[in-house]
Amino acid sequence: KRIRLVTMRLGVQSLAKLSPPKVQVYSRHPAENGKPNYLNCYVSGFHPPQIEIDLLKNGEKMNAEQSDLSFSKDWSFYLLVHTEFxxxxxxxxxxxxxxxxxxxxxxVKWDRDH
Incomplete structure (x- = not known):
């Protein structure tokens, strides 16, 4: 079973083409100054799965949580990185x-109006 799984993974990897990530940055709730919220960075449509995603405050890396790596029907990958702010x-x-x-x-900058 282990050999079959490795072969399947290699087969899928070789079939998929290089795909650049699409990036969306948004807050969970409408932004209000001084009111705690969540900042999200949703990155999708990328291949291969190796990727580095950071949320930044004034250019400095923030502590953030990352979802498990998931894939779509077309074998491209997606991730959500989020933090309180x-x-x-x-x-x-x-x-x-x-x-x-x-x-x-x-x-990609967060636009508080969208």
Whole structure:
């Protein structure tokens, strides 16, 4: 059984093409200054599965939790990284993604109005 599983994984990996990640940054609730909230970075559609995702506050890495790696019907992968935060009028939040398909890290800013 173990040999079959390895063969299956290798077969799937070789069939899938390189796919760059799509990145969405959003808060769980509408943003209100001084009110605790959750910041989410949803990264999807990428292959291979090796990826590095960081939530940033003013360019500095935040402590965050990451969901288990999951895959879609097309064998592309997706992850959710999230953390608690309290928005204000000064701090800037973003999500930084590093993946083999990207020449440089992709940084997507959180837009509090969307």
């Amino acid at each position: 309290t928005p204000n009028a000064v701090d800037q939040y973003s999500c930084r993604v590093k993946h083999v398909t990207l020449d440089k890290p992709k940084i």
